[in-house]
Amino acid sequence: MNERYEPQSIEGKWQTRWEEEGLFRAGRRPDAPKKYVLEMLPYPSGQMHMGHVRNYLIGDVYARYYQMRGFDVLHPMGWDAFGLPAENAAIKDGVHPVIRTRENIESFKAEIKTLGYSYDWTREVNTSQPEYYRWNQWFFLQMLERGLVYRRFSKVNWCTGCLTVIANEQVKDGRCERCDSEVQDKEMPEWAFRITKYSQDLLDALDTLKEWPDRITAAQRNWIGRSDGAEVDFRVQGHDAALRVFTTRVDTLYGCTYVVLAPDHKLVAQVTTADRRADVDAFAKKMAAQNKTERLGEDAEKEGVFTGGYALNPVTGQPVPIWIANFVVSDYGTGAVMSVPAHDARDFAFARKYALPVRVVIQPVAGDKLGAGETLEAAYTEDGVLVDSGDFTGMASAEARVKLAAKLEGQGQGKATVTYRQKDWGFSRQRYWGTPIPIVYCEKCDPERKGIPVPEDQLPVRLPDIDTQAVLTGKGEPPLAKVPSFINTTCPKCGGPARREAETMDTFVDSCWYFARYLSPKYDAAPFDPKEGKRWLPVDIYVGGPEHGVMHLLYFRFWTRVMKLLGLSPVDEPVTRLITQGIVNGADGRKMGKRYGNGVAPNTIVAKYGADTARTYVLFAGPPERDFDWSHEQVEGVFRFLKRVWTLAATHHASSAEATHSGPYEGKALETRRAAHKCVKRVTEAIERLSFNTAVAGVMECVNALYAVGTPETPAEKAAMGEAMRLLARILTPFAPHIADELAEAYGAKSSTVTEAWPEFDPALVVDDVIPYAVQVNGKLRAEVRVAADAAEAAVRAAAEADDKVKAALEGKTLRKFVFVPKRLVNFVVG
Numbered sequence: 001m002n003e004r005y006e007p008q009s010i011e012g013k014w015q016t017r018w019e020e021e022g023l024f025r026a027g028r029r030p031d032a033p034k035k036y037v038l039e040m041l042p043y044p045s046g047q048m049h050m051g052h053v054r055n056y057l058i059g060d061v062y063a064r065y066y067q068m069r070g071f072d073v074l075h076p077m078g079w080d081a082f083g084l085p086a087e088n089a090a091i092k093d094g095v096h097p098v099i100r101t102r103e104n105i106e107s108f109k110a111e112i113k114t115l116g117y118s119y120d121w122t123r124e125v126n127t128s129q130p131e132y133y134r135w136n137q138w139f140f141l142q143m144l145e146r147g148l149v150y151r152r153f154s155k156v157n158w159c160t161g162c163l164t165v166i167a168n169e170q171v172k173d174g175r176c177e178r179c180d181s182e183v184q185d186k187e188m189p190e191w192a193f194r195i196t197k198y199s200q201d202l203l204d205a206l207d208t209l210k211e212w213p214d215r216i217t218a219a220q221r222n223w224i225g226r227s228d229g230a231e232v233d234f235r236v237q238g239h240d241a242a243l244r245v246f247t248t249r250v251d252t253l254y255g256c257t258y259v260v261l262a263p264d265h266k267l268v269a270q271v272t273t274a275d276r277r278a279d280v281d282a283f284a285k286k287m288a289a290q291n292k293t294e295r296l297g298e299d300a301e302k303e304g305v306f307t308g309g310y311a312l313n314p315v316t317g318q319p320v321p322i323w324i325a326n327f328v329v330s331d332y333g334t335g336a337v338m339s340v341p342a343h344d345a346r347d348f349a350f351a352r353k354y355a356l357p358v359r360v361v362i363q364p365v366a367g368d369k370l371g372a373g374e375t376l377e378a379a380y381t382e383d384g385v386l387v388d389s390g391d392f393t394g395m396a397s398a399e400a401r402v403k404l405a406a407k408l409e410g411q412g413q414g415k416a417t418v419t420y421r422q423k424d425w426g427f428s429r430q431r432y433w434g435t436p437i438p439i440v441y442c443e444k445c446d447p448e449r450k451g452i453p454v455p456e457d458q459l460p461v462r463l464p465d466i467d468t469q470a471v472l473t474g475k476g477e478p479p480l481a482k483v484p485s486f487i488n489t490t491c492p493k494c495g496g497p498a499r500r501e502a503e504t505m506d507t508f509v510d511s512c513w514y515f516a517r518y519l520s521p522k523y524d525a526a527p528f529d530p531k532e533g534k535r536w537l538p539v540d541i542y543v544g545g546p547e548h549g550v551m552h553l554l555y556f557r558f559w560t561r562v563m564k565l566l567g568l569s570p571v572d573e574p575v576t577r578l579i580t581q582g583i584v585n586g587a588d589g590r591k592m593g594k595r596y597g598n599g600v601a602p603n604t605i606v607a608k609y610g611a612d613t614a615r616t617y618v619l620f621a622g623p624p625e626r627d628f629d630w631s632h633e634q635v636e637g638v639f640r641f642l643k644r645v646w647t648l649a650a651t652h653h654a655s656s657a658e659a660t661h662s663g664p665y666e667g668k669a670l671e672t673r674r675a676a677h678k679c680v681k682r683v684t685e686a687i688e689r690l691s692f693n694t695a696v697a698g699v700m701e702c703v704n705a706l707y708a709v710g711t712p713e714t715p716a717e718k719a720a721m722g723e724a725m726r727l728l729a730r731i732l733t734p735f736a737p738h739i740a741d742e743l744a745e746a747y748g749a750k751s752s753t754v755t756e757a758w759p760e761f762d763p764a765l766v767v768d769d770v771i772p773y774a775v776q777v778n779g780k781l782r783a784e785v786r787v788a789a790d791a792a793e794a795a796v797r798a799a800a801e802a803d804d805k806v807k808a809a810l811e812g813k814t815l816r817k818f819v820f821v822p823k824r825l826v827n828f829v830v831g
Helices: 007-021 050-068 084-093 097-114 130-145 195-208 214-224 250-255 274-288 292-296 345-353 397-411 508-517 530-536 552-565 602-609 611-620 632-656 667-688 692-709 715-732 737-746 793-802 804-810
Strands: 034-039 072-074 149-159 164-166 183-193 226-236 242-247 258-261 304-312 319-325 336-339 414-420 439-441 488-490 497-500 539-544 575-580 770-777 780-788 815-821 825-830
Touching: 007 097, 007 602, 007 611, 007 737, 034 050, 034 530, 050 072, 050 539, 050 602, 050 611, 050 667, 084 097, 097 602, 130 149, 130 508, 130 552, 164 183, 195 214, 195 226, 195 414, 195 552, 214 552, 214 575, 226 250, 226 336, 226 397, 242 250, 242 258, 242 336, 250 397, 258 304, 274 304, 274 319, 336 345, 397 414, 508 552, 602 611, 602 632, 611 632, 611 692, 611 737, 632 692, 632 715, 632 737, 667 692, 667 715, 692 715, 715 737, 770 793, 770 804, 780 793, 780 804, 793 804, 793 815, 793 825, 804 825
Parallel strands: 034 072, 034 539, 258 319, 539 575, 770 825
Antiparallel strands: 149 164, 149 183, 226 242, 226 304, 226 414, 258 336, 304 319, 439 497, 488 497, 770 780, 815 825
């Protein structure tokens, strides 16, 4: 064994051997229990940085650990290859997205391989390949047939930089999260998935996700946003129309003193009087130019305009003024709200600003009573007892909500109902680099342009191979509309001329179901083989960033339900355990990445220190779920640690690699064994509880203890050191697999450590307070066992009977008596 640690000379060797021997191919143990370990697939938009390394490394630790635990492990990797970044880069650099994506994948994959991840590359997928996106189109057709896809005309979020529609979840403070350009409200047709059909199911099932982080389930619960309340109709005075509002506090209905519409509500023009028309139109125009996010921000000033119209309170019959205001939008709820300023903080502020009446109709159950509305200093928003509320006066709020809703339903002016904050998922995009939507439009067969599905046997509808930069600009109509060879086609119904849909699918479609394609990536009869679904689903461990909590992870759950509906998936939920990793910050404390130019390329670390140093440092820097700041000094420290491991193994190799000992272990030999077995226990427990930094610290502590023991001299000490080094190699495998395999080979292993069983520790060696027991058979000393000082008689007897020499002495004998002398000896009397 070489005396110097030179990672570059061993890491390539082991990576080649692992691949040649197919050690990470799933299905090698068909009769073993399964573990499906997965990290969110990367978008190959450039070089890797250490944030990527951390994400994939968490999964790799578990994949290797479970393989050593005897599981059949599936640990695949692929590429989320469609999307705006590649297309925008093509526009900027003049490189076609196909070429840029291929180059990025090659670069990314090469870097991944240098880090020694245990991926089954035979299952690699690329979402930009027709063999993959064909099934996006197939899902679209299946969902269209079942009413889960539809065409709508609605307000959308238009990114002025990317020149396409983006999802609500991708708008951050009025700007696109990808390019940071302003997002505008724009009305246009789009395709949408009816995800709201599953809103309640998605909400209820959050309670079953016991191994998901609370912050993710809380974020999804808030995004779905169930509200139990009532719909109430306010008839417009002097018109046949009625304003429908939704409220969670119908118990305050008697206190409603005005109603508010969104500036673009369809009834604004009808309720506005002639003398108020100019002011209303001016305000509506101002709101149309303002981004919805800005209008609804917590710090945004609440402002509005009176329309001149009135609506009738359905329980009092009294007219209340109709206003328009910036805090109501037409695509949220009904676009109209009833305002009860005495019992809602926003309504109270608005009423005071515009001198609108404040009427108290709820009093606290206990404590001081509220004064008159004119003197009220703040809204009282809690439940209480109704006052000045007709027949409902004196009733508790909860009871009044039920009975008032029933009364409204009896009058035909409302009903109890449930609403959700979540909206259907608009997924059509006005860009080139995505899955073509399999729809055609025929003037003869489809004059209303509802869309005609492309027959399944004509899938995939392929992206055209275009190379004109003008087509890729995304300006004006969608890029595909400018490609005659693509857009012009024949109608599948009449055979006449037709035009293809020019929009493409949101790339979140690609990542909704990729985890299932990994099960059978070459399967061509369905998106994946349902038999493989029964074997591998759900994913056991899924690793990714918390920023995907209400986008990818919510769509992901929705799509799994669709796959079950289609008879493909045996499960409703895609993932059992979700791990959300923290951010790796640059040395400047800001999130590592291209935006700040503070990324650290893994290949620079691997080239200088080796992959095992990069891996071990990232795992040691902090708990996986927490952020940490990059430190070159700590990287150096981890490299020195691995050199110490190597030096320790090299120093004792000649004397200990083949040493054996069958007698008792005492003194330094016992101390050596105890250090190693304690380390096994600590590392095992740390991995199980997702505390990798603690696991690495445990290995460091063990190495220090083995150095402190000194040079082994006796056969027992040499054998103990050899055992310690073999255990050390195996427990290093999930973290630093290359040095682990090299050490194991030097100490007698015939194959990679990942093929060996995860080591078990001797309970007697991990207890700090242990004592020896002499073990006699018919009064003759046969062995000595060490057990916990407080061990009960049964435990001491079991330890004694497990000793090989005692077993031999008892074999074929009949036990007459068992003598137990606490903290001294045991004696088996046999005949």
